[in-house]
Amino acid sequence: MSVHTVKHPLVQHKLGLMREAHLSTKSFRELAGEIAKLLTYEATQDLEVEDQEIHGWNNETMTVPRLKGKKVTIVPILRAGLGMLEGVTDLLPSARVSVVGLYRDEESLEPVPYYAKFANDIEERMALVIDPMLATGGTMVATLDMLKEQGCKQMKIIVLVAAPEGIKRVQDAYPDIEIFTASIDQRLDEHGYIVPGLGDAGDKIFGTR
Numbered sequence: 001m002s003v004h005t006v007k008h009p010l011v012q013h014k015l016g017l018m019r020e021a022h023l024s025t026k027s028f029r030e031l032a033g034e035i036a037k038l039l040t041y042e043a044t045q046d047l048e049v050e051d052q053e054i055h056g057w058n059n060e061t062m063t064v065p066r067l068k069g070k071k072v073t074i075v076p077i078l079r080a081g082l083g084m085l086e087g088v089t090d091l092l093p094s095a096r097v098s099v100v101g102l103y104r105d106e107e108s109l110e111p112v113p114y115y116a117k118f119a120n121d122i123e124e125r126m127a128l129v130i131d132p133m134l135a136t137g138g139t140m141v142a143t144l145d146m147l148k149e150q151g152c153k154q155m156k157i158i159v160l161v162a163a164p165e166g167i168k169r170v171q172d173a174y175p176d177i178e179i180f181t182a183s184i185d186q187r188l189d190e191h192g193y194i195v196p197g198l199g200d201a202g203d204k205i206f207g208t209r
């Protein structure tokens with residue numbers, strides 16, 4: 001498995017803005033979408049293209065590259081993953097969206113699934129799982145287990161911030177999966193929050209803090 005930390009200045013600048021304690025809900029949500037879009041650009045670098053002949057502006061034929069029609073399903077993890085969805089669909093407008101809902105139990109820190117609705121032909125699609133936070137990794141591994149159970153063969157992960165503990169948990173369970181992130185932060189605190197992190201991303205995106 002490889003972990004790609006996207007060091008692009010725009011990504012790093014925007015993530016820095018997200019770390020401000022008193023950022024408005026509006027700004028936090030906008031930045032989450034913008035970084036998600038930039039990370040998607042990186043995560044889709046290996047999409048295949050094929051030549052297609054077209055008539056150009058002067059009616060001469062020319063050959064242009066076109067996406068080969070790789071089927072993708074975007075998988076936002078409720079709630080917080082929804083804050084990234086628009087940024088991802090901006091770049092992948094034809095992708096199907098498969099939604100899973102899991103929350104992390106505050107005491108045990110274990111994921112509790114409560115919703116799932118998958119694309120019909122999910123077994124033929126590459127799944128792009130999106131969630132702002134990869135903390136203990138419990139939620140992500142449970143999501144990947146659900147996708148595998150549905151017959152999904154190729155999966156990638158896009159998170160805004162990852163903790164080393166979460167990366168290891170995903171890595172142990174799914175050695176071949178690629179993770180794209182804007183930052184690998186230092187550690188988890190005693191409540192399982194990423195430090196320095198962003199705080200509770202779901203609460204910040206939905207204004208429920």
Ligand SMILES: O=P(O)(O)OC[C@H]1O[C@H](OP(=O)(O)OP(=O)(O)O)[C@H](O)[C@@H]1O
Binds near residue numbers: 078102202
């Ligand atoms: O890696 P983990 O330790 O499992 O933690 C990460 C999960 O916690 C957060 O969701 P939360 O449970 O707060 O739900 P929410 O999105 O509804 O706020 C976050 O958005 C991840 O889904």
Ligand SMILES: O=c1cc[nH]c(=O)[nH]1
Binds near residue numbers: 133194195198200202
């Ligand atoms: O730091 C964290 C950890 C889990 N969930 C969050 O929203 N933030």
Ligand SMILES: [Mg+2]
Binds near residue numbers: 080200201202203
């Ligand atoms: Mg939350």
